[in-house]
Every structure is written in C-alpha cells, then in structure tokens.
Amino acid sequence: xxxxxxxxxxxxxxxxxxxxxxxxQQTGALNExxxxxxSRFTQKxxxxxxxxxxxxxxxxxxxxxxxxxxxxxRSGFVQVLMVELWSFLECGCDDVRVxxxxxxxxxxxxxxxxxxxxxLVNLLSSSQSVWELLGRQPLANKSEYTLRETPSSIPDLIDxxxxxxxxxxIHSLFHYEQSHTFGLRLLSVLCCCLDSFLLLETxxxxxxxxxxxxxxxxxxxxxxxxxxxxxxxxxxxxxxxxRVSVVGGPSERRxxxxxxxxxxxxxxxxxxxxxHLPLCYVVSPQDFHDDSRDCEIGAxxxxxxxxxxxxxxxxxxxxxxxxxxxxxxxxxTGGVLADLLEEAVSRLSSSASExxxxxxxxxxxxxxxxxxxxxxxxxxxxxxxRYGCYLELLKEDATKDLTLLMKHIKTFLSxxxxxxxxxxxxQQHGYLGHDWLASTVFLIMAGNTERSWNLLLGLxxxxxxxxxxxxxxxxxxxxxxxxxxxxxGPVYWSTAHYVEMLxxxxxxxxxxxxxxxxxxxxxMCLHWLTQCFWNYLDWTExxxxxxxxxxxxxxxxxxxxxxxxxxxxPDILQHTQSQELQVFLKVSLSPAWFxxxxxxxxxxxxxxxxxxxxxxRYRDLVLTDMRHIQNPSx
Numbered sequence: 001x002x003x004x005x006x007x008x009x010x011x012x013x014x015x016x017x018x019x020x021x022x023x024x025q026q027t028g029a030l031n032e033x034x035x036x037x038x039s040r041f042t043q044k045x046x047x048x049x050x051x052x053x054x055x056x057x058x059x060x061x062x063x064x065x066x067x068x069x070x071x072x073x074r075s076g077f078v079q080v081l082m083v084e085l086w087s088f089l090e091c092g093c094d095d096v097r098v099x100x101x102x103x104x105x106x107x108x109x110x111x112x113x114x115x116x117x118x119x120l121v122n123l124l125s126s127s128q129s130v131w132e133l134l135g136r137q138p139l140a141n142k143s144e145y146t147l148r149e150t151p152s153s154i155p156d157l158i159d160x161x162x163x164x165x166x167x168x169x170i171h172s173l174f175h176y177e178q179s180h181t182f183g184l185r186l187l188s189v190l191c192c193c194l195d196s197f198l199l200l201e202t203x204x205x206x207x208x209x210x211x212x213x214x215x216x217x218x219x220x221x222x223x224x225x226x227x228x229x230x231x232x233x234x235x236x237x238x239x240x241x242x243r244v245s246v247v248g249g250p251s252e253r254r255x256x257x258x259x260x261x262x263x264x265x266x267x268x269x270x271x272x273x274x275x276h277l278p279l280c281y282v283v284s285p286q287d288f289h290d291d292s293r294d295c296e297i298g299a300x301x302x303x304x305x306x307x308x309x310x311x312x313x314x315x316x317x318x319x320x321x322x323x324x325x326x327x328x329x330x331x332x333t334g335g336v337l338a339d340l341l342e343e344a345v346s347r348l349s350s351s352a353s354e355x356x357x358x359x360x361x362x363x364x365x366x367x368x369x370x371x372x373x374x375x376x377x378x379x380x381x382x383x384x385x386r387y388g389c390y391l392e393l394l395k396e397d398a399t400k401d402l403t404l405l406m407k408h409i410k411t412f413l414s415x416x417x418x419x420x421x422x423x424x425x426x427q428q429h430g431y432l433g434h435d436w437l438a439s440t441v442f443l444i445m446a447g448n449t450e451r452s453w454n455l456l457l458g459l460x461x462x463x464x465x466x467x468x469x470x471x472x473x474x475x476x477x478x479x480x481x482x483x484x485x486x487x488x489g490p491v492y493w494s495t496a497h498y499v500e501m502l503x504x505x506x507x508x509x510x511x512x513x514x515x516x517x518x519x520x521x522x523x524m525c526l527h528w529l530t531q532c533f534w535n536y537l538d539w540t541e542x543x544x545x546x547x548x549x550x551x552x553x554x555x556x557x558x559x560x561x562x563x564x565x566x567x568x569x570p571d572i573l574q575h576t577q578s579q580e581l582q583v584f585l586k587v588s589l590s591p592a593w594f595x596x597x598x599x600x601x602x603x604x605x606x607x608x609x610x611x612x613x614x615x616x617r618y619r620d621l622v623l624t625d626m627r628h629i630q631n632p633s634x
Contacts, residue, residue, distance in 0.1 A: 056518020066487030295331035380434030496522030
C-alpha cells in the first residue's frame with residue numbers, strides 16, 4: 001500500500017503542468033490519482049512533495065480540462081466544496097450573527113467565504129469544466145426548499161444562489177442579500193468566459209431572469225412603472241446585464257461600477273431594465289480612426305511584381321508588417337488587414353513546405369439545409385453580429401451570412417473528427433462552444449462569406465490553425481486516437497505549457513505570484529485564446545494577434561501571452577497580496593476588487609520587440625515542439 005501511494009503521489013507531480021496532465025491522462029491513472037489526492041485533502045495532509053503551496057495549482061490545472069473536472073467530481077471534491085461553501089455562507093462562523101447582525105455594512109462577499117469563492121472561480125473558469133458540470137443539467141426550481149437543504153452540485157448552487165426567481169428560494173436563505181450577492185458575483189465571473197455565458201443563457205435564460213428581478217425591485221409594486229430601488233442587489237444585477245449585453249475591449253465599452261456613491265445620487269448610472277441597452281455603456285465608434293490608406297503594406301499588396309533578391313514574398317511581407325506595426329500600427333486596419341491575411345494564407349497554403357495538415361477536400365456545394373446549429377451557436381452568431389455592427393464592419397442583416405458560414409464550417413469540421421467512445425460530454429456532442437476565430441475572420445472580411453470561407457479553408461492546412469482555431473483541432477483525425485479523445489487541445493498542452501515555462505524564466509515574480517495564489521497562467525491563457533481575446537483587447541489588437549500568428553508563426557501565440565502577463569505584472573503583484581489574483585485575472589485588469597475590466601493599456605506594437613526577442617531565444621524549442629503536436633508524448 002505504501003508503494004502504491006508513493007507511486008500515485010509521484011504521478012500527481014505531472015498534474016502541475018499542462019503537458020504533464022496530458023501525459024497523466026494517457027496513463028489511464030488519472031481518476032485513481034485524483035481519488036488519492038482527495039483522500040489526502042480530506043485528511044488535511046500534504047500531497048506531492050514538490051507542491052509547496054497546497055492543492056491549489058493541481059486542482060486548477062485539473063479544472064481547466066474536461067477529464068480533470070470529471071475526475072474531481074467523481075472523487076467527491078466538488079460536493080465537499082459545496083458543503084463547505086454553504087456552511088460559511090448560510091451558517092456563518094457563529095450563530096450570533098443570525099439574530100444580531102453587524103451594525104456596520106458587510107463586504108459584498110464576507111471574508112469567511114472568500115476562500116470558497118476563489119475555489120469556485122478556479123473550478124469554473126474554463127468553459128470545458130462548465131460544460132461538463134452543467135451541460136443539459138436543468139435547475140430544480142422546487143416549489144419548496146427546506147432550511148437545512150444544502151446544495152451538492154454546481155446546478156444546485158446556481159438554483160439557490162443565482163436563479164433566485166421565487167419567494168420560496170428567497171425564504172430558504174438565512175442571509176438572502178449576502179448569499180444572492182455571492183451568486184451574482186460568481187455569475188459575473190462565469191460570464192467573462194463567452195462560451196460559459198452562451199451556455200448559461202441558452203440553458204437557464206439568465207438575462208430574462210435578471211431583468212425580471214430588476215423590474216420586480218421597485219418602490220411601488222402597484223404602479224405600472226415604479227422607480228427601481230437602488231440597493232446592492234440591483235447594482236449587481238445591472239453590472240452583470242451590461243457585461244453580457246455589450247461586447248468590446250477597454251476602449252469599446254463601459255462597465256458600471258458596483259460601489260454606491262455618497263450624496264443625493266448614490267448611483268448615477270442608468271439601470272438596465274429592458275432589452276434596450278442604455279447608450280452610455282457603449283463608447284462611440286466615431287472615436288476609432290482608420291488610417292489604412294497610409295499603410296506601406298497596402299502598396300506592397302497592390303504591387304503585382306515579386307520581390308527581387310534572395311528574400312521571397314513572405315519574408316518581405318513579414319519585414320514590412322513588423323515595420324508597420326512598430327511605426328504606424330493604426331494603419332494596419334480595415335481592408336488592408338483583410339487583404340494581407342487573404343494573400344498570406346493563400347501563399348502559405350500553396351507552399352508544400354508550409355502545409356502541415358493534408359489539404360482539405362471540401363467543395364462547399366454540400367446541402368446545408370439539414371445542418372442544424374445549436375442554440376449556443378445561434379446565440380453566438382447574434383453576439384458577433386451585434387459587435388460587428390457596433391464596429392461598423394457589418395450590416396444588421398449579416399446574421400444570415402454568418403449562419404451560412406458557420407454551417408459550412410460545421411459540415412467541414414465534422415469530416416475532420418474521429419468517432420469517439422469517450423464518456424466526456426464534450427466528446428459526445430462535438431465542439432460545444434462558439435467558433436470565435438471564424439467569427440473574427442468574418443468581421444475582418446467585413447461580412448463577406450465567400451472570402452471568409454476561402455481563408456478558413458486555406459488556414460486549415462497550416463500549423464497555425466491548430467493553435468488559433470480551437471474548433472479545428474477538437475477531436476481531430478490529425479491526432480492519435482488517445483490524444484483526440486483526451487478532451488484537451490494543443491492550446492492547453494502546448495501553448496499554455498510553454499507560457500508557464502517562459503514565464504518562469506522571463507517574468508519570475510509573476511510566475512511566483514501565480515504559484516502562491518493557487519491559480520495558473522495556463523488556465524488564464526486558455527481562456528483568453530479560446531475566445532480570441534474578445535472582451536479583453538480592442539478590435540485592432542485582436543486583428544494584430546491573428547495576423548501576427550499567421551505571418552510570424554504559431555509560437556508568437558506563446559510570446560503574446562507572456563507579453564500580456566508582463567504588462568499586467570504591477571497589478572498582479574499588488575493584487576496577490578490580498579488574495580485577489582484569481583478574480584483579478586479572470587476579469588483582467590481592474591483597479592479594485594471585482595472591477596471586471598479588459599486588459600487596459602496593452603498595445604501589440606509596444607510589445608512586438610519583446611516578442612521578437614523571445615522568438616530569437618526560444619523559437620528552436622517552442623516551434624519545434626509545436627511541430628510535434630501530432631505525437632505530443634514524444
């Protein structure tokens with residue numbers, strides 16, 4: 001027995017890194033290792049001699065993946081977390097508070113519940129884990145709840161703390177305002193992941209429920225339109241409603257604060273009480289300037305002659321792209337970017353040395369009438385069209401064109417996937433999230449379906465597609481069966497793995513801050529990259545990210561994540577001191593507790609030289625390993 005425990009403890013060391021977790025899963029011992037870890041956890045014993053800061057990093061790495069979260073749930077870890085949270089949230093540290101509340105206002109989340117809250121953030125910050133825990137799981141919505149009834153699962157917790165839409169649920173809570181505030185704060189963090197929001201909205205109608213609660217929180221219940229009561233809950237609901245209704249980076253949207261001000265007008269922001277968004281939360285698109293006419297790249301693309309000398313077209317294009325990005329980044333926008341991407345992908349995909357995957361055989365004339373998009377995909381299309389209209393890239397009738405593109409992609413990718421026998425929810429039902437890369441390309445191409453489709457089809461043969469296009473490699477036939485069925489993609493076990501490695505060498509203070517907090521850079525990077533930095537960077541920076549990875553190579557995805565974390569270093573170190581790192585990073589840069597703002601101040605052009613330096617030092621290692629993604633165990 002001692003030898004067995006020693007072996008399991010040693011195997012658990014693999015769970016501390018993304019690639020190690022993939023290898024651990026390949027051994028078939030993942031469930032057994034997690035059961036051992038949970039038994040040590042319940043006995044309050046240390047696990048893994050190499051893990052100096054408790055169970056946080058391992059649990060977070062596991063929760064970032066579908067097989068990891070399923071193993072945690074089977075072990076009983078999730079249920080224990082629910083019971084622990086409920087005891088702190090509803091029972092409190094002592095019984096005195098129930099009959100004699102504090103005379104001073106409490107924090108939105110009591111400090112006794114903070115550890116449980118951060119554990120939940122770690123557990124649910126990956127859309128894959130949310131799908132495995134919530135996919136097709138209805139809420140109870142009982143007609144009666146007993147005061148002693150404790151939630152034992154994530155759907156139960158949502159039913160009791162977030163979807164508080166009946167008097168029965170309200171009366172079942174000892175601390176209704178504090179507990180519901182906790183739930184709304186958790187909902188806000190969940191909705192930072194766009195795929196998680198799409199699931200919650202399509203499955204539970206979260207927005208309708210919040211709007212209904214807002215309308216019911218009025219001063220005069222008899223009046224048809226009474227004034228909304230300004231309190232902690234109405235302010236929290238308003239924040240969540242604006243967050244999920246407006247897409248955009250730091251210069252493209254305004255999120256209302258959660259704090260009340262002193263004076264006659266404690267909350268000067270308008271309440272979101274209908275389907276029509278108050279305009280003050282949207283930054284006018286007139287503030288954006290298109291200087292693409294001054295771009296040297298445009299003249300280069302328009303020239304029909306090939307470059308002279310030893311440099312080929314791609315090498316010259318890369319040099320001009322970097323020069324423009326460093327000197328005139330505002331010129332790399334609009335039609336120039338679309339033309340650049342189109343020409344680069346066309347030349348790369350027609351080069352035998354650049355084609356990594358076998359050329360796709362898809363004519364595009366298949367019958368699409370029988371192709372059915374999921375509610376998540378349809379809602380994702382609405383979100384994308386709304387953002388495109390705001391950026392003045394799309395017209396309001398672009399929904400039909402984007403739907404057609406998504407049907408083409410779904411049909412094409414279905415031919416590129418294995419038939420899986422895995423019990424994972426995500427393996428049984430195909431790619432579950434929305435295709436944010438395809439939507440980004442559609443916006444870059446200003447809603448032109450044909451150009452978007454041709455670009456994506458050409459991109460699918462390039463190595464870069466395996467990293468910037470998660471839907472492309474989901475359960476892909478390009479991988480060995482055991483890797484394709486693992487529920488983990490190369491963005492996690494390759495990109496995120498090397499982000500952690502480079503971060504330790506290049507930005508050691510940030511790496512140490514992550515380790516001490518129990519949160520991981522890999523989970524944060526997986527979140528950013530899966531949704532193409534939507535809601536975290538401005539549109540121009542998102543376009544620069546896509547173009548850079550296509551032109552310069554997929555390893556620039558790693559260098560970009562390191563650059564972003566270096567940009568956030570001052571704030572990360574500041575927030576680490578007060579145990580706020582998980583929420584701070586999950587909602588990105590914010591000046592205070594829970595101010596869920598995008599990555600403010602980051603400009604691709606300001607960090608390109610840093611990324612080029614990382615390329616010179618690490619490309620031989622990183623890109624070489626990326627080229628071995630079809631055999632990751634080698």
